Structure formats: C-alpha cells, structure tokens
Amino acid sequence: MTIRIKGLSVTPLSVISDEYGSVLHLLRSDDPAFLGFGECYCSETLPGAVKAWKRHNLQTQCLAVPIGCLRLVVFDNRPSSQTCGVINVIELGRPDSYARVIISPGLWYGFKAIGKSPALIVNCVNRPHHRQESDRLPAYSEVIPYRWDTLGDRC
Numbered sequence: 001m002t003i004r005i006k007g008l009s010v011t012p013l014s015v016i017s018d019e020y021g022s023v024l025h026l027l028r029s030d031d032p033a034f035l036g037f038g039e040c041y042c043s044e045t046l047p048g049a050v051k052a053w054k055r056h057n058l059q060t061q062c063l064a065v066p067i068g069c070l071r072l073v074v075f076d077n078r079p080s081s082q083t084c085g086v087i088n089v090i091e092l093g094r095p096d097s098y099a100r101v102i103i104s105p106g107l108w109y110g111f112k113a114i115g116k117s118p119a120l121i122v123n124c125v126n127r128p129h130h131r132q133e134s135d136r137l138p139a140y141s142e143v144i145p146y147r148w149d150t151l152g153d154r155c
Helices: none
Strands: 008-012 015-018 021-024 039-045 050-056 061-067 069-075 087-093 099-103 108-113 119-125 134-136
Touching: 039 108, 061 087, 069 119, 087 099, 108 119
Parallel strands: none
Antiparallel strands: 008 099, 015 021, 039 119, 050 108, 050 134, 061 099, 061 119, 069 087, 069 108
C-alpha cells in the first residue's frame, strides 16, 4: 500500500495473541503519533454500509479496525496541498491489515464495511468532537471523484 496524501499515515500495529484471545495495540502517550487526548469512541459499520464523507478542520483522527474489515477512502482537496486531488484507498482489519491510520485536519474521509460482518472502528482523537468544526458531504458527492461501488466487497 502506497500512501500518497500529505498528512495521512498508516502504521502496522502489533497484536499479541495467546490461547485466551488477543491484545491489540493502538496508541501510547509516548508514541510520536500521540497528539493529545480529546476523546476515544467506537463506530460500528454494518456490512455494505457506507459512512461518508466527513472532514474535520481542527481534529486529527487516529483510528484502527480491530473487528471486521473496512475500506477507508481519503481525499485531499486542500488547495495549497502538494497532494491536492489525490485519493488513497486503504483496506483495514484483522487478521491481515491491523494498522493505525492518522488523518490530518482538512482531509475528506469515508468508509465502507467490506466483510460479511460489521466492522468496528476505534478512534482516539486529539480534541473533543464539536459538530461546528467538521463538514459533511453525501456518499456520492460530485465534489469527491470516488464511487463506492467500484471495488468488490471482499474480506
């Protein structure tokens, strides 16, 4: 997977498994990706459902998918960005792609559960959510040149 958008990063995360289950790491306060604590929440997406598009103006997203599989799409339309116009498609989930994704403010993002079961996102953001600091667009907005039905739903 090649990350082409400035302000977007993907870091593989460790999973420690034994006969009782697994410990899935996401973020530590001594990690360079830690930008402060605002809130941590989980978001469930049902199979085939699309949750898109959202853009935060101040808040940085720090998320992982510990359960299920998800296709995350990030679009950069920041006029002053070197990567303006670029789209990144990232498939996340266990067992093959457990990773942390950092999405900087100003980037549009959305996701679709691509498995046969719900996908769970854990998101630890650097500031509490305030509706007025984010923007939304419909899933099939003409502003973002991506169509959610272009890739098969496999996991």
